[in-house]
Ligand code: HEC
C-alpha cells in the first residue's frame with residue numbers, strides 16, 4: 040500500500056513538471072487556435088450536458104456555435120456485467136457502461152464537472168481527463184470516496200478527441216476494471232457534417248481463469264503486469280458490436296468512428312475489414328490528418344477519428360489487426376451496411392471453376408499418397424479434402440479438429456452435425472454466425488463463407504466426417520450446391 044501511494048505521488052509530481060514545462064502556451068502554431076484567445080471568449084449560457092452510452096455519441100449543439108458552460112454529472116458505478124457468454128466480471132464504470140459516457144464539447148467551453156461515487160461502491164475513485172490543462176488532468180481535484188461527490192471546473196483549451204480514465208492507485212487495476220471513456224473537443228465551427236457517428240473503445244482485460252473459463256472472473260494483477268490479457272474487446276465485452284449489436288449504416292452514407300483505446304497496456308492496430316478510411320485524424324488530434332488509410336495505430340490512453348463513405352452493402356468487420364486478439368480474444372465488431380449493390384465497385388464472386396492446368400494437377404504432400412486432380416474413389420476424395428482442410432479450416436478448427444476453447448468449436452466428435460449431415464453441409468456452404476452450442480459449450484463468433492467449388496467442399500466435408508473420430512459419411516457436390524443460399 041505504502042509503495043503504491045509513493046508511486047502515484049511520484050506520477051503526480053512528474054505530471055506537474057510536464058504541465059509547468061510545456062503547458063504555458065506562450066507560442067502556438069499560427070494555424071491552430073490561440074489558446075489564450077480561446078480562454079478569453081465570454082460564456083453566456085449554462086447547460087446540462089447530454090451524455091451517451093457507447094456506441095452512441097451526443098447530438099446536442101453540434102456544429103458552429105458560441106462556447107457554453109456545461110454541467111457534467113457522471114456517476115461511478117461498480118457492477119458485475121457480462122464479459123462473454125458464461126463469463127462475468129466486476130466492472131468499475133463511469134456512468135454504468137464500459138467505456139464510460141461520451142462527453143461532447145467545443146473548444147473554449149467550460150465544464151463544471153460533478154463526479155459522483157455511488158454509495159453502493161466499495162472504493163474511492165477519481166478522473167484524469169486528457170482534455171484538461173491542469174494538475175493530474177483533474178485527478179487530485181476529483182478524488183472521491185463512496186457516497187461523495189466532487190466538483191471541479193476547467194476550460195477546454197485544446198481541440199481533439201481525448202481519453203479520460205480513473206487514476207486512483209493502483210491505476211492499472213482501475214483502468215483494467217473498465218474505468219475509461221472519451222471526451223470530444225470540437226473546433227469552434229464544429230466537425231464537418233457526416234451521416235452517422237459511433238463511439239467505440241478497445242480495452243484489454245486480465246482474469247484469474249483463462250479466456251472462456253466460466254463464472255465470475257476476478258482481476259489478475261500478475262497477468263496485467265506481464266501484459267498478457269485473456270480478453271481484448273471493443274466496448275467492454277465480447278460480442279458488444281456483433282450480430283444484433285452491430286453498428287448500422289446505409290450505402291451512400293458517411294460514417295465517423297470515434298475510436299479510443301483505454302488499454303491499460305496494448306496498442307491497437309485498428310482496421311475495418313472491407314473498407315478504407317478516407318480520412319483519419321491521427322491520434323485524435325486536428326492537424327495531422329491522413330487520407331486513404333488501411334490500419335491506424337491507437338496508443339493506449341489515446342484515440343483516433345476515422346471517417347469513410349459506404350459505397351457497397353455488406354458486413355464490415357472491426358478488428359485489432361494484431362489478429363489473434365480479434366479471433367481469439369474478442370476484439371471483433373461489425374458494421375452492417377444496407378443498400379443497393381454496386382457491381383462496378385465490388386462484383387462479389389462471379390464464377391467458380393475447377394482449376395486444372397494442362398499436364399499439371401498432381402499435388403503431393405510429403406508422406407501422403409499422390410492424388411490426381413479429379414479424385415474418383417472415396418479415399419482419393421478424402422485425401423483431397425485433407426488438403427483443402429489444411430489450406431482453409433485448420434487455421435481455426437486446428438489440425439486434429441479440436442478447435443480453440445471459447446473461439447472455434449471442435450469438429451472432432453462434434454454433436455452439432457453428428458445426427459444430421461445437412462448441418463455440416465449447410466455451415467460449410469454458407470458460413471455461420473450467432474450463438475451455437477457444440478458439445479455443451481457455447482460459441483458466438485463468425486465462420487466466414489468458404490470460397491471453394493461444390494466438389495471441393497464436398498471433399499473437405501467428407502474428410503471431416505471420416506476423421507477425428509467422427510462417424511463417417513459421403514456427400515455429393517449436388518448436395519452442397521443445393522445447400523448454398
Ligand atoms: C476463420 C475461422 C474459421 C474457418 C477458416 C473455418 N471455420 Fe468452421 N467455424 C468457425 C466458427 C467461429 C464457427 C462457429 C460459428 C458460430 O459461433 O456461430 C464454426 C463452425 C463450424 C461448424 C459447426 C460447428 C461444429 O463445430 O460442428 C462446422 C461443421 C465447421 N465450422 C466446419 C468448417 C470447415 C469444414 C471449414 C473449412 C472448409 C471451416 N469450418 C473453416 C470458424 C472457422
Ligand SMILES: [Cu+2]
Nearest residue numbers: 164205207213
Ligand atoms: Cu477508479
